Amino acid sequence: MKVVITGGTGFVGARLARRIIDKGTLAGPDGTQTPVDEVVLFDVMAPDPLPMQLDGQVTLVTGDISDKATIDGLIDCDDISVFHLASVVSGGGEKDFDLAIRVNLTGGMNIFEALRARASTPRLVFASSIAVFGGDHMPDVVGDHGKQTPQTTYGMTKACCELLINDYTRKGFLDGRSARLPTVIVRPGVPNAAASSFASGVFREPLKGEPCALPVKLETVMPVLGYRNIVEGILALHELPSEKLGDDRAVSLPSMDVTVADMVDALKRVAHNRKLGEITVEPDPFIEAIVRSWPVATDDARALALGLPKDNSLDDIVHHYIEDYDHG
Amino acid sequence: MKVVITGGTGFVGARLARRIIDKGTLAGPDGTQTPVDEVVLFDVMAPDPLPMQLDGQVTLVTGDISDKATIDGLIDCDDISVFHLASVVSGGGEKDFDLAIRVNLTGGMNIFEALRARASTPRLVFASSIAVFGGDHMPDVVGDHGKQTPQTTYGMTKACCELLINDYTRKGFLDGRSARLPTVIVRPGVPNAAASSFASGVFREPLKGEPCALPVKLETVMPVLGYRNIVEGILALHELPSEKLGDDRAVSLPSMDVTVADMVDALKRVAHNRKLGEITVEPDPFIEAIVRSWPVATDDARALALGLPKDNSLDDIVHHYIEDYDHG
Known part of the structure; x- marks a missing residue:
């Protein structure tokens, strides 16, 4: 076929x-x-x-x-x-x-x-x-x-x-x-036009040793996979x-509802002693307005019952990214 | 304008x-x-x-x-x-x-x-x-x-x-x-291709002295206005x-959730002594399947709060139809 x-x-x-x-x-x-x-x-x-x-x-x-x-x-x-x-x-x-x-x-x-x-x-x-x-x-x-x-x-x-x-x-x-x-994380490469792009950048840029300016506050909740x-x-x-x-x-699809702060914490745990680029918060009203309109809590019972998979933790996702893309 | x-x-x-x-x-x-x-x-x-x-x-x-x-x-x-x-x-x-x-x-x-x-x-x-x-x-x-x-x-x-x-x-x-x-009732004239067409026909045809064959059962519930x-x-x-x-x-829009039997009863009450065409039930699976997929109970609280109007009774609707269209 x-x-x-x-x-x-x-x-x-x-x-x-x-x-x-x-x-x-x-x-x-x-x-x-x-x-x-x-x-x-x-x-x-x-x-x-x-x-x-x-x-x-x-x-x-x-x-x-x-x-x-x-x-x-x-x-x-x-x-x-x-x-x-x-x-x-x-x-x-x-x-x-x-x-x-x-x-x-x-x-x-x-x-x-x-x-x-x-x-x-x-x-x-x-x-x-x-x-x-x-x-x-x-x-x-x-x-x-x-x-x-x-x-x-x-x-x-x-x-x-x-x-x-x-x-x-x-x-x-x-x-x-x-x-x-x-929101799909962690996308390799460069930022795209998705309002959720920062949810990959927050891992990717610091791992490259580059700074990451977050366009939303740390307490912002996002469903991710x-x-x-x-x-x-x-x-x-x-x-x-x-x-x-x-x-x-x-x-x-199943998702984890996590804050941006959770993402930063997972990155720091997994990166351990590696030197990371600096993460700052610089709110962007255009991005904030879009992200604020999305769900912050999801019920994935139907997806799980259908056998669709879910990550165990943010840490796992960061490990996968490092394994697949971060050869620095 | x-x-x-x-x-x-x-x-x-x-x-x-x-x-x-x-x-x-x-x-x-x-x-x-x-x-x-x-x-x-x-x-x-x-x-x-x-x-x-x-x-x-x-x-x-x-x-x-x-x-x-x-x-x-x-x-x-x-x-x-x-x-x-x-x-x-x-x-x-x-x-x-x-x-x-x-x-x-x-x-x-x-x-x-x-x-x-x-x-x-x-x-x-x-x-x-x-x-x-x-x-x-x-x-x-x-x-x-x-x-x-x-x-x-x-x-x-x-x-x-x-x-x-x-x-x-x-x-x-x-x-x-x-x-x-x-469902809008009572439409004058002739039946149309809407699956709900009978909900007008059930009033219109008998008032003309003509028979009406209902394609759905009498207990079928429909929101009407x-x-x-x-x-x-x-x-x-x-x-x-x-x-x-x-x-x-x-x-x-606000609506009344009524059965087809309710419609027939209202017609008979309002028509009083007039001779009506015969109403029979001849189920049509094509129509039944469409009608069955629609809501049977509606919550019109928002519409009413916005000031949108609603009929007091099916009888009122039949009276309006007779006043506006039934000059037989």
Whole structure:
């Protein structure tokens, strides 16, 4: 079977591609384990070389996800699964509304329509976000059945895609599953336009010996999950028998609700005697407003019951990052 | 100011137009009462003559709501309000998915973008539906803060439009308000493609002396509101100061949760000695499945606190229908 990963050259996409290639098989449209013949990474542009030693092991396609013909050409066989990760992120969407609509909503609809056009009922895993929740009436603890009143354009487009995927699945056009991602830590490399970018920077920069200026206060609470379990959760959601998800195909991945101070403490514990770059707090109202709109406590009972994995501690996540990326 | 009503030649649209013309003023984009200079009815086609004695009192524009240029031409001044009622209905959307997406979602987005392009922040009232609710985890009593897990394409497109309107309003692109309509009774004329059409037919046909075959059982519960208060509720929502709605702009209009048997009883009470057409029950699985997915109990406390009106009884609604339409 063919596996398409949109946003495939990104951090999560590339790790997912590596994991799928190493695994070798996935549940096909009929639910049976099927050899993966080709992994296609679709992205707006691609780094050279590809991350995760993927050169020569994947097909690379670059293009505009909002172009229907491009996506129809990408999803061109029946024996296929799609992991749809491509997205304008939270901070980016607040700054460019039209781009967020075009990439996240029109792009998503192109993916759904291309899958619908296949003769099979292909599986689709969509990377949604806990940013679908928010607003004045958000409950103190947010579970899968909380109302979605997002306070970012990013979250709004994710919520619309969840609704579309539920309906496309109900109609039998595809077999969709939406994985709501909490903040993913620790992203390697450089900061991105996500409002949550600092939650990776707070580990990454000090470990490089560089300073980190936090745009939010230390007591800010964020639901987070380590990138290894993000990838495992997305994969596990793909492999679940369809009927386990019922009529609401969106699941918030398990997460730990931690403060930024907890992150700093974990970093210091794990780094032990290493000299770290200085961490300061320099509030940025733009970032603070976005982060403040997100849930601070999550109920992940449904995700755990579905067998989706969770980190044991922040310390584990920092250890993973040092093992995988911090070779300084 | 100019007032545009999409779906304006329909039952609710035409009554709303009549009401606005008779009222003479509406809250303008700046919130102050402003004379209404022109009422434009936009629809896919128009009856001749227009209902509600509207000929000569409105501007009629027919066209395709999914055509962006058409809608940009319709919403062509800053001193404007839009009542967006045009929609493919529930049963119609289940039978033609693409049409529901094109009219309800693309059409809605054309309206929102055209309003955003204005130099003002125009008010928009969108006719949503309680069909945005549904699914296995729908609470027993559904209020404004219940999760939206619609089980029809119709409900899904309405939920997406609510999300878009919330975000367009948050961004200051327009001042949106979504009125979630329960089943509107008693619609005159002939049955339509809405799965709830029988809830009007059960009154209308017997009063004409014609038989009515109900597609659902007598114990089926439906939230309903009389058409007079539907129009008054839509109008009241338009006139509310923006800040009263907070960050969730969608309000379920007040409704009475009644059984079909209650409807039959009210009809018989009000009709008294009149000879009525026979009412039979002939279950239709297609209609039953759609109706079964909708809420059966609604919490309208927020709507009532906002001053939106409600009928005192089913009997009142039947009296209104006889007064307005039943001149047999």
